[in-house]
Amino acid sequence: MKKLIKEAIIYILLGLIIWGIVALFSFGKSLSVAKVAYKAFAGAFWIIISVFIFIGLIQAWVTPEQLSKYLGKTAGWKRFAFASTVPIFLGGSLFTIFPLTKSLKEKGASNSAILTFITAWSGKAPLLPLEANFLGWKFTILRTLLIIPTAIVMGFLGETILDKWEGVPVTVTANKMAEDEILIGEEVIKELDGEFNLRKIEADKIISQALHCVEFTIVGDILEKNIPLKLAELSSQYGYNIVKLKIDTPSVRLSTDKKCPSRAKFILASKTSEHIPTHLNKVRDLLKENDIVVVEEKKLSRIQLVRKA
Amino acid sequence: MNIGLIYITVAAILMVLSFVKDRNKTKKALITTGKIALNVLPVLFFIFILMGVISIFVTKEMIAKLLGTGSGIWGILIGELVGALALIEPAAVFPFSGSLIAKGASYGVIYAFASTAILIGIATFPAEIMFMGKKFTVVRNILTFALVFFIALTFRYLM
Numbered sequence: 001m002k003k004l005i006k007e008a009i010i011y012i013l014l015g016l017i018i019w020g021i022v023a024l025f026s027f028g029k030s031l032s033v034a035k036v037a038y039k040a041f042a043g044a045f046w047i048i049i050s051v052f053i054f055i056g057l058i059q060a061w062v063t064p065e066q067l068s069k070y071l072g073k074t075a076g077w078k079r080f081a082f083a084s085t086v087p088i089f090l091g092g093s094l095f096t097i098f099p100l101t102k103s104l105k106e107k108g109a110s111n112s113a114i115l116t117f118i119t120a121w122s123g124k125a126p127l128l129p130l131e132a133n134f135l136g137w138k139f140t141i142l143r144t145l146l147i148i149p150t151a152i153v154m155g156f157l158g159e160t161i162l163d164k165w166e167g168v169p170v171t172v173t174a175n176k177m178a179e180d181e182i183l184i185g186e187e188v189i190k191e192l193d194g195e196f197n198l199r200k201i202e203a204d205k206i207i208s209q210a211l212h213c214v215e216f217t218i219v220g221d222i223l224e225k226n227i228p229l230k231l232a233e234l235s236s237q238y239g240y241n242i243v244k245l246k247i248d249t250p251s252v253r254l255s256t257d258k259k260c261p262s263r264a265k266f267i268l269a270s271k272t273s274e275h276i277p278t279h280l281n282k283v284r285d286l287l288k289e290n291d292i293v294v295v296e297e298k299k300l301s302r303i304q305l306v307r308k309a
Numbered sequence: 310m311n312i313g314l315i316y317i318t319v320a321a322i323l324m325v326l327s328f329v330k331d332r333n334k335t336k337k338a339l340i341t342t343g344k345i346a347l348n349v350l351p352v353l354f355f356i357f358i359l360m361g362v363i364s365i366f367v368t369k370e371m372i373a374k375l376l377g378t379g380s381g382i383w384g385i386l387i388g389e390l391v392g393a394l395a396l397i398e399p400a401a402v403f404p405f406s407g408s409l410i411a412k413g414a415s416y417g418v419i420y421a422f423a424s425t426a427i428l429i430g431i432a433t434f435p436a437e438i439m440f441m442g443k444k445f446t447v448v449r450n451i452l453t454f455a456l457v458f459f460i461a462l463t464f465r466y467l468m
Binding site for chain 2: 004005007008009010011012014015016018019022029032033034035036037038040041043044045046047048049050051052053054055056057059060061091093094095098099101102105111114115118119122124127129130131133134135138139142143146150153154157158161162165166
C-alpha cells in the first residue's frame with residue numbers, strides 16, 4: 001500500500017513538473033495543455049471507472065488457481081484453445097502473471113502452453129472499452145483477434161527454440177542406445193552395449209516372436225540406480241528380453257545436480273508362456289528393491305504389439 | 310448518449326449481481342477496483358498531461374514522419390522499442406496511443422507499441438528471470454519482439 005501511494009505521488013509530481021515547465025515558457029500554452037488533458041480525461045472518465053470495476057470483478061470471480069487447475073486438466077488441442085483465448089479476459093500486469101505461470105510450469109504445463117498463455121493474456125479484454133474509445137473498434141477487434149494466432153505461433157516456436165536450448169527430455173531406446181549421442185547415462189549404455197550387444201538386438205523382431213509381452217511404466221531414480229543394466233542382467237539370466245526401453249529424463253534438472261525421478265517404459269517379452277509369472281515377479285522384485293514405482297503394468301495384446309512395433 | 314454511461318451501467322449491474330451472489334467476493338472485487346484506481350489514476354494523470362503536451366507542441370509532420378505510414382520498418386522498430394522500454398500501465402497504453410494516432414502515427418506502429426508495452430518490459434525482466442528462468446525470458450521477449458514486428462508490418466493492410 002505504501003509503495004502504491006509513493007508511486008502515485010511520483011506520477012502526479014512528474015505530471016505537474018512537465019506542466020510547470022510548459023507554464024514557465026508560455027502560460028497560454030500550458031492552459032491549452034491542461035484543456036486537452038482535461039478533455040481526454042472527462043471524455044473517458046466513466047469508461048475508466050467501469051474498466052476498473054470490470055477488472056475488480058474478474059479478479060474476484062476468476063482466480064488464477066481455478067485457471068491453472070483447468071489448464072492442468074485439459075489436454076491436447078483443447079489445452080491450446082484454452083491457453084490462447086481464456087487469458088485474454090484476465091487482468092493484471094506482467095508482474096502478476098509470472099508467479100502464476102511458474103505454478104503452471106511446476107504443475108507440468110509445457111513451455112508452449114505457458115508461452116501461449118502469456119501472449120494471450122496481452123489481449124486485455126477488461127480494457128476493451130478504453131481501447132475502443134481511444135483507438136476505435138476496428139483496431140481493437142483486430143488486435144484482440146490477432147492475439148489468438150499470435151499466441152499459438154508463439155507457443156510452438158518458443159517451445160521449439162527452448163527445447164533446442166534447454167535440452168529435450170532424453171529418450172533412450174534400448175535397441176539403438178549406443179547410436180544416440182546422449183550424455184547422461186552414457187556409461188550405462190556402454191556397459192549394456194559391451195555385455196549384451198544390444199545394438200544387434202532388434203526390438204521389433206523380439207516382440208513379434210514373443211508369446212507374452214507386458215509393458216511396464218516406472219518412475220524413480222532409474223539411471224542413478226542403474227536399472228537398465230540390472231534389468232538386462234536379469235533378463236539374460238531368465239531367458240526373456242527387455243525391449244523398447246525408453247527413459248525420459250529432464251536433462252535440465254540433471255545438470256543442476258538436483259535429484260529428479262525419471263520415467264521409463266519398457267516391454268518385457270517372453271518366448272514361452274510357462275515362465276512368465278516367475279519373470280514378472282523377478283522384475284517386480286528388482287524394481288521394488290530399488291525404490292522404483294511401477295505406475296502401470298499391462299499385458300499387451302497382439303494388436304497392440306503390432307501397433308507398437 | 311455518452312458511451313461511457315452504458316459501460317458504467319453494465320458495470321453497476323454486474324456489481325449488483327455479484328453482490329447478490331457472493332458478498333465476500335464482491336467486497337474483494339471492490340478492494341481490487343480501489344487498488345487499481347489508486348495505481349492507475351496517477352499514471353493516467355501523467356499520461357493525459359503528456360498527451361496535452363504532445364497535442365500542443367508536437368507537430369503532425371513530426372509524428373507522421375517518424376511513426377506514420379511512410380516510416381516503414383523504422384517506425385515499427387521505434388514503436389516497439391519505446392513500448393518495450395516504457396514503464397507504463399496497460400491501461401495507460403491506449404490513451405497515449407490514441408493521441409499518437411490523432412497526430413498521424415500509423416496503426417501498424419501503434420499496434421507494435423501497444424503490444425510490446427503490454428508484453429515486454431525492461432522493468433519486469435528481473436521478475437521474469439526469477440520466476441521463469443533466464444532462457445525462457447530471453448526466448449519469450451525476443452520472439453515476442455519478432456512476432457509483433459511481422460504482424461505490425463502487415464497490420465496496415467488489415468485495417
